[in-house]
Amino acid sequence: MARTFHRRFTTTGDVSDLSEAIFIQKRIVDGSPAEDPWALSEANSLGIYLCMRFKCTSDRHDLDEAISVHTQILEAPSIQPETTLGHLINLGIAYSNRFSHIGDLRDLSEAIPLHRRALDLAASLSPDGHRATPFVLHNLGEALRRRFVRTGDLSDLTEALSLEKQGVSLTPDGDPELLTRLISLGSCYLSRFHRTENLQDLAEAILLQTQAVHLTADGHPNLPTALNELGASLERRFERTNDLTDLNEAISRLTQAVQLTPKGHRDLPMWTCNLSTMFSRRFKRTGDLDDLGEAIRLNTHAIELTPQGQADLPSWLNNLGLLFKARSERTGELNDLTESISLYTRAKDLTPAGHSSLPSFLTNLGGAFARLYEHTKDPRDMEKSLSAHRGAVELLPEGHAHLVILHSNLASALFRLYYSTGVQKYLEEAVIHFRSAATSDFGSPRHRMVAANKWALVLNNWSPESTETLYAFDVAIRTVTVVVGLEQTIHQRHLLLREYSTLPLLAASAAFRLDRPDKVLEWLEQARCLVWGQQSQLRTPLDELESCKPTLASRFMTLSRQLEHAGASRQHSDTGSSSLQRISLEDAARSHVTLVKEWEDLLANVRSIRGFETFLQPAPCSSLMHHLPFDGPVVIINVQKDRCDAIALLAGREVPLQIALPTFSLEKAQQYRRTLGVQLRSYGLSARGPDPSTSTVPDTVDRALGRYDRSTVATDKGSLHSVLEGLWNEVVKPILTELGYSKQSESTSLPRIWWCPTGPLSFLPLHAAGVYKGSEQESATDYVVSSYTPTVTALSRALKDDRLINESCSGLFLTAQPRAPGARPIEGTTNEVVSIYGEALKNGIRSLKVDGNDLSVDRCLQLMEEFSSIHLACHASQNAADSLQSRFLFHTGVLNLNAIMQRNLKNADLAFLSACETSTGEETLADEAVHLAAGMLAAGYRRVVATMWSIGDQHARQVADDFYEYLWRRRDEGSGSSFDGTMSARAIHHATQRLRKRLDNSERSLLAWIPYVHFGN
Template sequence: MTSLREAQSFRSGPIALIAETEADDSHEQLFDDGVALTKQYEATRTDLDCLATAICKLRRVVELTPKDHPDTAPRLSWLDASLFLHFETTGDLQDIAEAISVQETALELTSEGDPNRAVRLANLGASLWSRSERTGDLHDLVEAISARQRALELTPEGHSDMASRLGGLGASLRSRFERTGDPQDLAEAISADLRALEHTPEGHPDMAWQLTGLAMSLWSRFERTGDLQDLAEAISLNQRALEITPEGHPDMARRLANLGHFLWARFEHTEDLQDLAEGISAQQRALVLIPEGHPDMALRLANLGNSLRSRFDLTEDLEDLAEAISAQKRALALIPEGHPDMALRLASLGTSILSRFGHTEDFHDLAEAISMQQRALEITPEGHPDMALRHCNLAVSFEARFGHTGENQDFTEALSHCRTAATSTFGPPHIRLQAAKHWAGLLEEFNPGSSEILTAFDTAIRLSTLTTTLDQVLENRYSQLVDTSGLALQAASAAFALERVDKALEWLEQGRCLVWRQLTSLRTPLDDLRRHDSHLAESVVKLSKKLEGAGSVRNAARSAMLMSEKVSLEDQARDHLRNAREWDELVTKVRATPGFERFLEPSPWHTLLPYLPEAGHAIIVNVDTRRCDAIVLSTGRSTPLHIPLPSFSLAKCNQYRQDLTNQLQAHDYRERGGSVATVLEGVDKERGIRKVILTKNRETSVQDILQGLWTDLVKPVLQALEIEKTAPPSTEVAPRIWWCPTGPLSFLPIHTAGIYANEGAECLLDYAVSSYTPTIAALTDRVRNARPIEKATSGLFMTCQPNAPGASHIPGTTKEVQFIENLVTKEGLRSERLEGSTITPAICLDSMERFNSIHLACHACQDIANPLDSRFLFHTGSLDLLAILQRNLKNADLAFLSACQTGTGAEELPDEAVHLAAGMLAAGYRRVVATIWAIRDEHAPHVATDFYQYLLDHRDPADGSAFDGTHSARALHHATQQLRIRLGDNSDQSLLSWIPYVHFGY
């Protein structure tokens, strides 16, 4: 964690104490002189001798004042103030020790109820905090927080010191977060900083201090979460603070330096060169303004060094690196022994010297870098959040030496430090996760047969779940997962190489669909727990609803918010964090209950077997750079079946995906009147993609893609399972297959793989009926929790929205639901149809509770950043997924989403099931019909009619009055085949018309 502190003390200040002075003492002039000199120095910060004289005078007057004199406490407070100012300038620990002692004596002399007690508590807190910043003493910091909290409790609402005391408490809480990593402290700090700012009127001299304090806290949260919105606001606040800081003000340098560091941090994430240039400029200007010997000099030099090293990484200009190392060495020389920043300075300098070794290969540099990283590790206190980072730095250094010497000891050291960092219980999860991935990578490259690879990946998969905790809103959880996307696939590939199919299956289940699994875990049926302990079960239900709602809050642009809105938002975030912590404690309590030891834990692979569907196969296909494999789980088979796919590859998968994307874009453009010659040129202009001109010679057709999937992936699986072609093809007797694709394969239509040329034509549809599932557990959960359909809810609710505001006109939806209604009514089944303005989101939700099946013929909007905000568009508003999840749809059975792209995922997160279909499964529906790209308005009514006709024709004769989606996968198989027959050929245009319909679930 980067150390960056705003040394603003948030003391009430000497001016607040002058009112305590009484003029009846014979030493009045001596005291007045000391006060005047202290105030003079505070205003200018230029003449240290002036302050030293003030301290001497105030010490003398304190010595001459009897302890029981009424002016003793005020005079002690002024001596404390002058000593504190001297410490701020020189960093002399004797000054701050004396200041604390003096202020403690003043407090002893201050009775309960004395109006000056609050200010003396606040000042004592400021001194203790300042000493803890210099020494790293956690006890001082705890005492500082306690004193500041007590001062705040004694401060009446509206008091002029309220803002400064809130800001002081925020600074102390932020410091404790930096030492312990407890996010609750940071949430409390941000809340205090916001309230401080809210209590500071425009034009107040403390405004810049309060702005800077909030900026620092938001910066700290950015370091923890990576939320760029926090960083952007921190930069904005710091810029505002600078704008109102007068030229020559002693805090100008500090604020310039902080702004420079913030801009550098944003460059590290966005690679915006302007940020880096402006950041370095601000840091250089700050250095010019800092007087020699100032305690802030070391920090400013070190941060400038980091920025210059970043510029070197970009430009490879060795002069930048030389300047960076020079600045960092000067910073190190200025740090006194025992300073809490010493380890960070050593580590940063070591990293820069290692960078120089990478270009010069001077082994003296490498030895020096390792030595510095070792010293940094030695002086980092046990339990410090930076401990894991120290080990990571050493691992990189030893790996560099191993790469040049080949010495086994260096490799062993690198592994050891990676292992220690990854398995540490302290430090940010993303640092430990990087260490675990590095640990696994080293073993795979240099010791590929080691069983320790399994331990390393086990650790990495566990840590990946900690980067997306429930205290974050969904949007942030998904952004965190972008960096770990594909980890489970890499782990599975390693497990296959070590012939551990069981581990591969376990990791593919546990390391994918993390947020989806969190959503479903919050909705886990609790019947067994309720029978055992109804109170505990009810606590779980109440808290899960709170977390579900809080997690769906959308990240809004805070810059445009009113201060009261920001305070409210941060209060919500603080409550969310507290609820997440309470959830962890509650889950631990449930797991301590006999019989519930694995409550909400991912199920071991073998527990999936008893709940597999009776007839069919669940197949998870792993796609990785090194190999591709399938794992099959089948009823009656006691172990997973491993099917290597040597002819398939990630490169092929990505190429098929790109080719299909091109075809879809071309198809869409043709539908809107573009010529073949200009199809991709037009797409390029509209979407800003790389320009590619398709020609008949170079074009990869949809048929080519489907044939490749068939030859390299699907047929080898069918052969291994000994599934024979049905002759003639029969929807009723064909076996079921549930596909669980991974990575970019999630975007390809496996269910229609085949050869569609007239000669040698065959396809998967001739062998099996296909469905998809986000994970195998998602499928088995539906089998495990299957319930008979309640007669009261049996039926179909339909709505069509041909003219939703902001969407194109889709007249086919009206025809679609009319066809369906005629069928259902004819069969005497319960149904209801509402369309246009007669249906509202609230009415639709009520209908979803009253009917076990729903057909939505409308436009849909998928929100990848916040899936719970994905929605169906109605004439009178929109129905979002969160609202659906919040309803008790315990009898939900079938959802037919006749809208475009309701089963399409997110390109950056292919394994997170970020689409409406998965959301409806999470809401409780057992099966969902969706689409993976746009569907044709003229075809949708016929597909829907054939689908429902099949369901009605295959009802259970024993209960013909029930509307049941059990045969929905076979019904969709039949309906799309009927459309295929109507289209009359296997041209790409025809294929693209019926392929997008897909079935999810049981």
């Protein structure tokens, strides 16, 4: 009868059925002879039922009784060897469960030897593998993992991981125990990730947990466990990627776990608290106070559900303390801060010595006292803060991943004390601990990045002449390249870069102050346009490596191509994905991380070869200075709050020429950008030409130039003329004067210049800066032929690219897409392309024109491989959130950058993008060049003509005709049917100046020719 109630419990989960089974089973055991083997079996069932009820009710008396029952069984003289295995397993499980409940390490010390005895006995009973072996492996592995969580002993986790992997490998598909073992193996990987921050471990954990959720049927009692574990891993990945998709998915999973868990279940407090943590993380990311309120509600409820003496209670108290502290920081409410201190103190006092969580509790307590000191200025509060922080640091062994956080927290407290008292020793000690955190070989790159950034900022602001400032910025910039790593998709990397967008500019400003223009160049090259630089690295020619190590070069190229594809095309799982889709996507994520590890190992192998020690390492200043154009300088302009400077790089010069811009400022750059935005909107430049029916512009311009309040049109006294004149007098003219350039009467003799602006200057037309009113008119166009380059490295790569274009591919492919679905008609594009095509044929140029419905996206990509140059007259759409989805709109679909970059455009030369806003950037990623022009350069084109904002149909045709006419007239004799875009910069300069001469210098006229820009060589 007892078994009937037990079976019904396993189906329904009704604890009353289990209690009835226990009641009956006790009567059976009490009425049976103690030495009867049958009685021992019945006692074993009783012990199992008691453990089951404990899992539902958390009543410790059930566990104590179960341990007593199983111990008596094992001590019974009549016990048979063949049944001992089961009794060892059950007693070990009971001790493990009691440890989980009260946290007494003595219980694990009893459980682990019992599990080891069981494993040895299983092997002796069946050398080829006892059927219970996978179960025993799992039990021992889980016990060792729990001890690791408590003590931090990595050897326990290493053994646990090995045992759990064996258990999973021995469990056949379809076995109901496979689910539990997948969950436990995933927990082992996640635990090791907590300790080592190895991304491969996190990827493995998420894949295993996703598989476990898929295998768990609705209503299965283990489904909440699987959902909880998956949610925890997704939350950790969010910490690395900052991608809200992961965090929202984690919240969804944990919410489901809580909803599926019956009241009174012993795990409900833990899952409720975990869900609270997810809402807290989202609050930190979005600032939504509703999320913080929900987090506090859930955590408070978790504590209410947790009995006194339960092992996890200190963690719940600590988490609630974090939430009250966060609310205090947001609202300034002192009561919340004092409540957080009370909660941290309770958590600490309830935690036994040697517990692995104690350092975290101490550092949190230290942080709260430091905040309190800011309110009270009571030295005793700061003494308590420093004591707690130092105690936390002392408790962790060297090499522990969390030491980075603890050192950084101690440093922050010391700096607060210095800021308040001015005592120099506190600053010096703070710097020491920031340095320790930032330069650690262990720990999360993201946490090291935060520490490095603080280290650099503290030195930059409070010890500005210290040469250590340069070292700190060096570490910070190197760490950014690790945080924004190849294991993430391009979209995720751009999300992360938003946090660090000002770092390279601030570092450059410090280097200018310390007279190190070489560092300015190196840092701006390393940390700007980082994502495009990474993609370009994966396309690096390997001719030298291939000549000495062909097999290695071939493998490296294969891995690079695979990584490029993974970063560009891998999708992210979300709440809308099916279970099988999630498994497939997480498997792809794991493969991506594995690819990165193999690529990095192979890269290290290459660098071990003599002559390749610096292969793919950031180029030093000396190297960058040796690959510059001979027909003009490259000018990098750094805009920062405290100073603005430029460096000019000239061929033949060993070091950059530093040029101060004392009358310019970040504030002016931002104002000029806003003014330009107002003028664009006031002229209704929302498409290929002015549209009198609208006075707004696309979101891309809004993002590039800042959000716009329509009421400012009438009140803003700035004008386009004032913007161009300000740029001329404060930026461009001082640079040209320092370079020794003078105004020329004939544009044919003008030198070239490459502009590489930073920050808000990236959205302003330096190439057209000038005075366009009065008797003393002059502009940059009278002095130089301007081009732009995202980075010096990108230009150097194009200059070094001496590949010969295959003669059969040299030519011009043209297309007009004037009526793409979803876009306004572009009436002039067809005539524009027809005109250019006709002239190309007259000049014997190999060319092809395919328009409208006759051109599919796939056909276009094929023709881009077959023709060295392309003229695209169409609508374009920039996607700042995911630059690879920026696209050109066709009749038959969309051509995005991702598709273009997947092609092998080894003969690419010139791309003329006769479309709107193809070089418009994204305000929060000003230095990442997330626009179509930069994308086409990254895809392989040496030079690109693009537009900064909307262009008119009639003017577009005139500019295009004059552009190509300039190139036709300067073709070398004997060039046959080939097409060469080498003179494209001078051609677009010529074409825009011809348009300018047809117009006056009104603002509307200036806006017609200024948007045309040239990128590349």
